[in-house]
Amino acid sequence: MSDLTKEILENADISLEGLSEEGLKNIQVKVNDISKEWEELGITNDFIFCKIMQDKELLEELVRMILPDIEFNDLNITAQKSIEVGKDIHGVRFDIYVTSDDGTVIEIEMQVLNRGNLPRRLRFYGSMADSELLDKGVVYSKLKDSYVIAICPFDYYKKGLHKYTFTNRCHEVDELEMDDGTTKIVLNAVGTADDVHGRLKEFLNYVAGKHSDDEFVKKLDEAVYKARQNKEWRREYMTLAMRDLENQEIGIEKEQKRQIEKLLKKGKTPEEIVDFCDYPASLVKAVQESLLVTQ
Numbered sequence: 001m002s003d004l005t006k007e008i009l010e011n012a013d014i015s016l017e018g019l020s021e022e023g024l025k026n027i028q029v030k031v032n033d034i035s036k037e038w039e040e041l042g043i044t045n046d047f048i049f050c051k052i053m054q055d056k057e058l059l060e061e062l063v064r065m066i067l068p069d070i071e072f073n074d075l076n077i078t079a080q081k082s083i084e085v086g087k088d089i090h091g092v093r094f095d096i097y098v099t100s101d102d103g104t105v106i107e108i109e110m111q112v113l114n115r116g117n118l119p120r121r122l123r124f125y126g127s128m129a130d131s132e133l134l135d136k137g138v139v140y141s142k143l144k145d146s147y148v149i150a151i152c153p154f155d156y157y158k159k160g161l162h163k164y165t166f167t168n169r170c171h172e173v174d175e176l177e178m179d180d181g182t183t184k185i186v187l188n189a190v191g192t193a194d195d196v197h198g199r200l201k202e203f204l205n206y207v208a209g210k211h212s213d214d215e216f217v218k219k220l221d222e223a224v225y226k227a228r229q230n231k232e233w234r235r236e237y238m239t240l241a242m243r244d245l246e247n248q249e250i251g252i253e254k255e256q257k258r259q260i261e262k263l264l265k266k267g268k269t270p271e272e273i274v275d276f277c278d279y280p281a282s283l284v285k286a287v288q289e290s291l292l293v294t295q
Contacts, residue, residue, distance in 0.1 A: 012243040052223040072100035103144035162191030
């Protein structure tokens with residue numbers, strides 16, 4: 001087993017104690033797969049996106065492209081900012097959380113998967129940002145404007161636009177805005193309409209995997225390349241990915257144990273469970289023995 005693999009496992013708090021030779025081989029295969037995955041990561045990977053957007057020059061240029069009408073002199077950047085409201089309340093981690101010099105809040109998310117819940121995710125992100133401001137003692141009338149931006153390589157609304165901008169408006173009076181200072185923007189990298197200026201369109205084409213000679217895109221592409229050469233970031237990514245895989249497997253095993261226990265209590269034999277459910281015999285035996293102990 002390579003020194004890198006040992007370091008990744010140690011950082012991920014994964015013990016090799018008691019693993020069979022086959023288990024060790026499987027671990028090494030997983031690490032090798034993650035290493036290959038790292039070599040192919042691009043701008044749409046949220047880890048890479050967060051890392052390169054810590055470059056203030058790149059981020060400022062991107063913000064000005066998406067929000068050409070807002071003015072700022074400086075941005076305070078927090079990558080992968082976490083907000084926790086309470087132990088029983090679901091928290092949130094923003095890809096990029098920015099405050100401008102006048103207090104305007106800008107949250108940017110690279111949303112690669114279409115889970116069918118994008119509008120409510122953006123609603124939740126915005127509410128969490130407001131809750132943090134209020135926790136800091138800001139009164140309602142002093143809440144600054146906030147923008148929640150999702151960059152998507154898919155067209156959630158299927159209208160062909162590259163940019164969908166939403167504010168709170170009155171249904172009865174078309175031009176009447178609530179004026180609550182909140183704006184949500186969904187960027188669609190596969191848009192077909194002629195609705196955005198050239199530079200933003202070039203950026204979105206890049207997100208969609210298309211070649212571009214735009215200078216900003218070239219700088220982004222170079223930043224992505226340099227990020228993949230960063231050994232520290234590589235180790236960090238591999239550690240997080242390995243930990244996620246381990247947690248997924250723990251979750252799968254817990255569910256399998258729950259199902260096995262249910263079947264045993266219904267009178268199914270271990271042999272029947274192994275044959276019909278394809279669960280590992282060792283796992284079925286372990287669950288059976290734990291039931292005998294508790295009975």
